[in-house]
Amino acid sequence: MIDSLSPVYLFEKSHSQIEQAESVEAALALMRENYELDNLTYHLSQTVISKVDSLYVRTTYPAAWVGRYLMRNYMAIDPVVVEGFERSLPFFWEELRITEAAVNFLQDAKDHGLGGNGYSVPVTDKFARRALVSFNGSKENWREFVANFRNDWIELSHRIHAKAMRELYGEDDPVPVLSPRELECLHWSALGKDHKAVAIILGISEHTARDYLKSARIKLGCANIAQAIAKALKLRVISP
Amino acid sequence: MFITVQAHQFSAYSHLLDQYFKLRKKVFADHLGWAVPVEDGKETDRYDRLKPVYLLWCDENLQTLFGGVRFMPTTGPTLLYDVFRKTFPNAVELRAPGIWEATRLCIDEDAIQQHELKITAARAFSLMILALSECGLEHGIHTLISNYEPQMARVYRRAGACIQELGRADGFGRLPVCCGAFEVTTEVCQFMRETLGVDESFYRTSTQTWFAQPLMLEAA
Numbered sequence: 001m002i003d004s005l006s007p008v009y010l011f012e013k014s015h016s017q018i019e020q021a022e023s024v025e026a027a028l029a030l031m032r033e034n035y036e037l038d039n040l041t042y043h044l045s046q047t048v049i050s051k052v053d054s055l056y057v058r059t060t061y062p063a064a065w066v067g068r069y070l071m072r073n074y075m076a077i078d079p080v081v082v083e084g085f086e087r088s089l090p091f092f093w094e095e096l097r098i099t100e101a102a103v104n105f106l107q108d109a110k111d112h113g114l115g116g117n118g119y120s121v122p123v124t125d126k127f128a129r130r131a132l133v134s135f136n137g138s139k140e141n142w143r144e145f146v147a148n149f150r151n152d153w154i155e156l157s158h159r160i161h162a163k164a165m166r167e168l169y170g171e172d173d174p175v176p177v178l179s180p181r182e183l184e185c186l187h188w189s190a191l192g193k194d195h196k197a198v199a200i201i202l203g204i205s206e207h208t209a210r211d212y213l214k215s216a217r218i219k220l221g222c223a224n225i226a227q228a229i230a231k232a233l234k235l236r237v238i239s240p
Numbered sequence: 241m242f243i244t245v246q247a248h249q250f251s252a253y254s255h256l257l258d259q260y261f262k263l264r265k266k267v268f269a270d271h272l273g274w275a276v277p278v279e280d281g282k283e284t285d286r287y288d289r290l291k292p293v294y295l296l297w298c299d300e301n302l303q304t305l306f307g308g309v310r311f312m313p314t315t316g317p318t319l320l321y322d323v324f325r326k327t328f329p330n331a332v333e334l335r336a337p338g339i340w341e342a343t344r345l346c347i348d349e350d351a352i353q354q355h356e357l358k359i360t361a362a363r364a365f366s367l368m369i370l371a372l373s374e375c376g377l378e379h380g381i382h383t384l385i386s387n388y389e390p391q392m393a394r395v396y397r398r399a400g401a402c403i404q405e406l407g408r409a410d411g412f413g414r415l416p417v418c419c420g421a422f423e424v425t426t427e428v429c430q431f432m433r434e435t436l437g438v439d440e441s442f443y444r445t446s447t448q449t450w451f452a453q454p455l456m457l458e459a460a
Binding site: 083086087088089090097123124125126128130150151154155157158179181182204205207208211212214215218219 | 244246247248290291292293312313315316317333334335336337338339375379380382383402404406421423425
């Protein structure tokens with residue numbers, strides 16, 4: 001049961017699974033299992049796909065439903081997609097405005113045994129490409145459940161997007177450019193200093209030290225600071 | 241009240257956004273003398289076309305704007321990083337989900353006075369930061385990167401905000417511009433509410449407002 005597992009464990013497990021999974025679709029399936037969700041979907045905004053004609057959507061929804069969804073062009077009325085791509089802040093599906101056309105769509109989904117609650121995370125990358133990662137589940141106390149994992153899901157959504165970009169464009173991760181401050185924070189962490197000590201040494205607030213370390217960790221694509229230090233050492237960007 | 245306006249609501253709230261863009265022209269172009277693009281008496285730039293989130297402070301009838309701010313995720317293109325990088329390349333580089341930038345924060349002192357809100361400019365700015373932080377907390381944002389004039393740091397700190405100055409730059413206008421990281425935590429929000437004497441009801445109203453939307457239905 002998910003309740004007996006620590007959020008950190010689930011996050012780190014999901015993080016490494018996303019990196020190692022053979023495809024975005026496989027990564028979504030693993031995450032679904034980890035978080036005991038019904039379904040997960042990664043959807044790249046069509047406005048950014050110029051090199052490919054086809055749609056880039058990866059999902060754990062049953063193939064029969066995906067086929068029906070595409071054939072009936074539900075994408076054009078699904079509120080999660082239509083309104084979701086306009087949003088930048090993560091949102092609960094119940095916040096979405098339901099148009100008349102969407103009522104029939106939602107009924108059809110229900111008739112196919114789909115439904116439940118949803119939470120979607122809009123992703124924007126440095127090239128202004130936008131994607132949406134949607135979490136669908138039927139846990140009780142959905143809002144509380146989401147609140148528990150929200151920040152982890154937001155970060156994992158960005159990792160899924162990065163994987164999708166690799167899958168789609170074959171972009172490989174270049175050696176990340178870390179700023180002097182990020183390098184300093186990593187350097188002191190590599191010498192065993194915690195956030196508090198790093199903050200004191202550098203004369204910055206603890207919160208900011210934490211931010212620099214997070215920023216460095218994300219640029220290095222790592223799930224935690226220990227991993228980030230190991231990678232930074234391997235890449236020879238720090239030499240404590 | 242404070243409302244967030246995102247791209248799907250731009251047309252529904254165009255009258256408030258218009259007031260906000262006009263206010264930005266008045267504040268940033270006219271008053272502070274920044275070299276910002278102005279058209280039709282409004283100040284907008286390329287970041288406004290990237291579907292940012294606006295936090296607007298307006299009257300209960302959603303007719304008069306008292307203030308506004310624009311915020312965007314630092315994982316995407318951001319103004320401060322682009323602009324400040326030229327001036328001091330190493331200061332502003334925090335980029336992560338959960339870290340957002342807030343720019344073009346301004347208040348309309350005339351509108352505030354006309355509506356007899358009896359709020360000083362310092363308090364008005366502080367309330368905006370509090371509302372922004374509360375909104376951030378709801379959405380997994382733990383740090384706001386924002387720019388401000390040097391004297392504002394004292395105002396914000398007096399209001400209970402935790403700011404780390406990341407750097408400052410000259411050459412924008414009459415005064416240097418600071419860039420700082422604001423901590424967004426439950427503790428800081430609580431402390432700001434206490435310091436500003438904002439009661440629980442204000443908080444509830446404002447959080448409800450993030451979600452309050454006409455025509456809201458339960459999704460199946």
